[in-house]
Amino acid sequence: MPISKFWNIIGDMSIQNKLRLKFGAIIVLTILAVLTAYPKTVESIPFLYNFFSKPEINLGLDLQGGYRLEYEVDTSGVDDNKKDDALQAAQDVLERKVNATGTSEALIQTVESDPPRIIVEYPGATSADDLKSKIKETPYLEFKEEKNEEEQQAEIEKYNEMFASSNEEAKNKAQEKLQEIKDGKSFGEVADEVNGDATSGGRVDDLDFVKKDSMLPELNEVIFEKGLADGETYGELVETDYGWNILYKAEERGEGDAREIHIKDISFQKQTAEMYRDYWIYKETGLTGKNLKDTAVVFTSQGLSEPQVQLKFDGEGKDLFAEITKRNVGKRVAIYLDGEIISAPTVQTEITNGEAVITGNFTVDEAKELKRRLNEGALPVPISLVSQQSVGASLGKLSLEQSLKAGVAGLIVVGIFMILYYRFLGLVAAIALFIYAAMMISIFKLSGTLSNWPITLTLSGIAGFILSVGMAVDANVLIFERIKEELKSGRGLESALNEGFRRAWPSIRDGNYSTIITSLILIWMGTGFIKGFAVILVIGVLFSMFTAIVIVKIILNFVAGKWLEKRLWLIANIKQDK
Amino acid sequence: MINIIDKRKYSYIFSGVLVITSITLLLVWGLKLGIDFKGGTLMEVQFSSNQALEETAENSEAENSEEFKAPTRDEIIEKLKDLNLESLNVQESENNSAVLRYIGSSEDVNEQVMEKLTEFDGSVEQTRVDFVGSSISKQLKRNAIMAVILSVLGIALYIAWAFRKVSYPIPSWQYGIAAIVALAHDITITLGIFVLLGKFMNVEVGVSFIAALLTILGYSVNDTIVVFDRIRENLIKSSKKEDFEKVVNKSINETLARSINTSLTVMIVLVAIVLFGGESVKYFSVALLIGVIFGTYSSIFVASALLVTNYRREQKVKEN
Numbered sequence: 001m002p003i004s005k006f007w008n009i010i011g012d013m014s015i016q017n018k019l020r021l022k023f024g025a026i027i028v029l030t031i032l033a034v035l036t037a038y039p040k041t042v043e044s045i046p047f048l049y050n051f052f053s054k055p056e057i058n059l060g061l062d063l064q065g066g067y068r069l070e071y072e073v074d075t076s077g078v079d080d081n082k083k084d085d086a087l088q089a090a091q092d093v094l095e096r097k098v099n100a101t102g103t104s105e106a107l108i109q110t111v112e113s114d115p116p117r118i119i120v121e122y123p124g125a126t127s128a129d130d131l132k133s134k135i136k137e138t139p140y141l142e143f144k145e146e147k148n149e150e151e152q153q154a155e156i157e158k159y160n161e162m163f164a165s166s167n168e169e170a171k172n173k174a175q176e177k178l179q180e181i182k183d184g185k186s187f188g189e190v191a192d193e194v195n196g197d198a199t200s201g202g203r204v205d206d207l208d209f210v211k212k213d214s215m216l217p218e219l220n221e222v223i224f225e226k227g228l229a230d231g232e233t234y235g236e237l238v239e240t241d242y243g244w245n246i247l248y249k250a251e252e253r254g255e256g257d258a259r260e261i262h263i264k265d266i267s268f269q270k271q272t273a274e275m276y277r278d279y280w281i282y283k284e285t286g287l288t289g290k291n292l293k294d295t296a297v298v299f300t301s302q303g304l305s306e307p308q309v310q311l312k313f314d315g316e317g318k319d320l321f322a323e324i325t326k327r328n329v330g331k332r333v334a335i336y337l338d339g340e341i342i343s344a345p346t347v348q349t350e351i352t353n354g355e356a357v358i359t360g361n362f363t364v365d366e367a368k369e370l371k372r373r374l375n376e377g378a379l380p381v382p383i384s385l386v387s388q389q390s391v392g393a394s395l396g397k398l399s400l401e402q403s404l405k406a407g408v409a410g411l412i413v414v415g416i417f418m419i420l421y422y423r424f425l426g427l428v429a430a431i432a433l434f435i436y437a438a439m440m441i442s443i444f445k446l447s448g449t450l451s452n453w454p455i456t457l458t459l460s461g462i463a464g465f466i467l468s469v470g471m472a473v474d475a476n477v478l479i480f481e482r483i484k485e486e487l488k489s490g491r492g493l494e495s496a497l498n499e500g501f502r503r504a505w506p507s508i509r510d511g512n513y514s515t516i517i518t519s520l521i522l523i524w525m526g527t528g529f530i531k532g533f534a535v536i537l538v539i540g541v542l543f544s545m546f547t548a549i550v551i552v553k554i555i556l557n558f559v560a561g562k563w564l565e566k567r568l569w570l571i572a573n574i575k576q577d578k
Numbered sequence: 579m580i581n582i583i584d585k586r587k588y589s590y591i592f593s594g595v596l597v598i599t600s601i602t603l604l605l606v607w608g609l610k611l612g613i614d615f616k617g618g619t620l621m622e623v624q625f626s627s628n629q630a631l632e633e634t635a636e637n638s639e640a641e642n643s644e645e646f647k648a649p650t651r652d653e654i655i656e657k658l659k660d661l662n663l664e665s666l667n668v669q670e671s672e673n674n675s676a677v678l679r680y681i682g683s684s685e686d687v688n689e690q691v692m693e694k695l696t697e698f699d700g701s702v703e704q705t706r707v708d709f710v711g712s713s714i715s716k717q718l719k720r721n722a723i724m725a726v727i728l729s730v731l732g733i734a735l736y737i738a739w740a741f742r743k744v745s746y747p748i749p750s751w752q753y754g755i756a757a758i759v760a761l762a763h764d765i766t767i768t769l770g771i772f773v774l775l776g777k778f779m780n781v782e783v784g785v786s787f788i789a790a791l792l793t794i795l796g797y798s799v800n801d802t803i804v805v806f807d808r809i810r811e812n813l814i815k816s817s818k819k820e821d822f823e824k825v826v827n828k829s830i831n832e833t834l835a836r837s838i839n840t841s842l843t844v845m846i847v848l849v850a851i852v853l854f855g856g857e858s859v860k861y862f863s864v865a866l867l868i869g870v871i872f873g874t875y876s877s878i879f880v881a882s883a884l885l886v887t888n889y890r891r892e893q894k895v896k897e898n
Contacts, residue, residue: 062858072713113717386711395705402856409854410847417843460786463859466851467793467866470844477843478804481836507807510740511800517732518796521725522789530789537793 060458089290141289144282159273289378291317318354468540475548600770610776614784794869
């Protein structure tokens with residue numbers, strides 16, 4: 001039957017029949033809602049029970065226990081146009097991690113903010129330690145290349161400038177100590193002083209017997225050319241690239257090529273840009289853990305067989321790696337793991353097969369462990385845990401029970417109140433309230449199956465739901481007060497009913513708008529507690545308008561008739577002539 | 579008919595005192611902010627619970643050396659002294675559990691705290707660990723302030739729009755102003771009461787409190803609008819000569835039953851949550867309860883009364 005024909009038939013129906021149809025629709029709706037909300041009512045009929053018990057309420061963390069972890073993603077080192085990619089890759093990695101712990105219900109989402117965050121919700125878990133340590137061990141892998149000459153020069157200047165004053169201080173210290181020796185203290189005494197004072201910044205070394213030309217040239221010259229006597233301290237500071245040295249010749253033995261001198265040394269370190277080369281020499285290449293396809297442990301074929309970790313890149317990674325190796329032939333490419341260099345091999349030739357190896361003096365176990373970590377996913381950007389919320393499962397269950405109890409108690413007392421105050425009208429409202437509750441629970445259950453927006457019921461959501469019960473009644477109260485007024489002013493029952501609904505409508509509408517406005521703002525603000533509350537409040541307000549206005553009106557129109565007209569005391573204290 | 583408008587002087591005094599007290603409390607003591615807005619850690623731990631055994635142990639002193647007694651607040655603070663936790667606060671609660679709060683939120687610190695607590699009781703359990711980093715708490719604070727501002731703005735615009743056609747005998751924006759004054763009144767008093775709750779019962783306000791505040795905003799305006807709607811309707815019905823004051827008073831009386839009944843039903847469910855809903859939503863509901871009570875009161879005694887006061891003042895200006 002074409003739909004238009006269907007509507008024609010309805011259009012042709014008498015008012016009475018239309019009302020019957022509507023009433024029938026409400027009964028069907030109620031039965032469906034009750035069955036969905038509480039399938040146990042048909043437990044004895046298996047096929048119905050099985051059908052209706054399938055949808056379940058999606059409970060939030062606070063009702064079933066679990067964890068919510070919030071990670072901040074540091075994308076500061078990534079180019080702006082690559083940030084989204086990096087974030088997505090990080091999320092994928094975490095997803096794999098979480099799935100590896102065996103919970104598929106975990107929810108992972110990215111939050112756009114500055115810096116961006118990734119939220120992992122992990123319901124039902126009794127402990128987040130497992131997941132947290134899994135995430136914590138997620139490697140952050142990065143390939144870096146050397147900066148160009150100009151950039152290097154700039155870094156060197158920057159570092160040397162930074163070290164100038166501390167170097168000056170070290171030199172003065174050294175000078176001071178040398179002066180003490182010159183003023184009569186023995187080398188041994190001063191050495192002990194330096195050793196005993198951790199803050200002195202100096203260190204004492206017994207270099208034992210050294211051969212000619214086995215030392216830095218600056219030291220070599222003093223030791224072998226200056227003709228020091230045994231037990232003599234050289235009278236000047238000896239400066240090398242690494243610091244300032246006070247040299248002491250203990251004794252000497254052998255002749256010619258076999259000549260050896262026993263040297264002791266007090267040195268004060270110099271800091272140079274060169275020493276921190278690893279910190280500043282490398283820059284990002286864009287090749288990170290997100291481009292890893294596979295990892296394996298392999299063994300070197302030459303010499304002692306050492307374990308290495310072999311990396312295989314995906315398509316993008318392969319191209320990137322080829323470019324990187326091409327422009328860095330003869331230079332080093334550093335492999336960073338968790339922010340530290342684990343190896344920095346020199347590129348011999350362009351590598352186009354998308355494979356690289358990490359050699360890092362691994363034991364076999366270490367190599368295997370690293371392989372496992374890398375295979376579970378390496379992060380393209382560092383992340384850190386910034387917030388955690390957890391609810392014990394027992395506490396969650398208790399909260400659920402308590403709030404259900406509160407909801408049922410609230411419903412019953414409100415129903416009783418309505419019946420006592422509004423008598424017959426109140427009874428209808430109480431029934432409508434019952435239908436409302438069943439519908440809301442059905443919506444919670446069906447939201448996941450019927451739409452893309454599954455509603456997660458949280459504690460705050462239940463609070464919103466219970467509050468909406470109170471508000472649902474408001475519309476009825478407004479209408480009933482109007483109906484009573486109209487009856488008192490002498491109208492007949494039918495017209496009083498219609499008039500009551502018509503005139504209460506603007507107030508109901510205006511009042512509910514304001515609740516909806518604030519709820520929408522809450523949803524927009526939305527995290528956790530607030531969002532759950534506001535979403536359900538909005539749905540509640542919309543559906544409560546539906547029950548209070550549409551359902552109550554149909555029921556009243558259907559059941560009200562001559563019998564009620566004669567017994568207006570069932571509605572209010574109204575003097576009747578008859 | 580009760581003549582409510584005539585007695586508006588008393589409601590002004592009552593409300594004035596409450597609002598001024600609340601503002602003073604806010605300025606002097608301020609709200610007790612929770613970790614949502616301050617950043618930090620909240621840890622709930624459960625020590626072995628054997629209350630029944632404890633009682634018998636008291637009778638037969640120290641016979642069972644294995645008997646376990648949960649550490650007191652002071653003992654816990656003493657134990658954790660070495661960790662130098664910033665603004666550590668320990669609360670004992672029922673069933674041998676305790677709630678610890680401190681600023682600073684790193685996993686290492688949390689682990690150290692747990693280690694220390696294990697020294698009291700090997701089977702101590704963490705029932706809850708929440709922590710909020712400072713970047714998040716700052717953002718939450720910003721969002722909360724934004725939400726309140728946007729809500730007030732949205733509602734003000736909405737009222738101005740809803741009453742755009744009513745301009746007799748006072749301009750439509752005055753309805754809006756009256757509604758917003760009533761709303762500010764409800765919010766301020768709720769805040770004031772929570773300052774007291776924070777001061778004397780350690781009730782902290784977090785994100786949920788903001789949700790409650792915004793709901794109060796919505797509710798308070800809802801309630802005021804219903805009364806104003808009736809005034810609007812009665813103004814249209816009445817011959818224009820009828821006294822504005824009388825129209826307002828009549829409208830209040832006509833909506834009185836509705837106002838009280840609606841508030842009662844909402845209060846019934848809120849009381850149900852406070853009584854049975856468990857600790858986590860208790861103060862959320864308390865905030866709503868306070869807001870609903872004052873929201874109902876203010877739509878009658880503040881918002882509607884203000885309409886008349888404004889009307890009177892304009893009349894006087896005209897006469898002079």
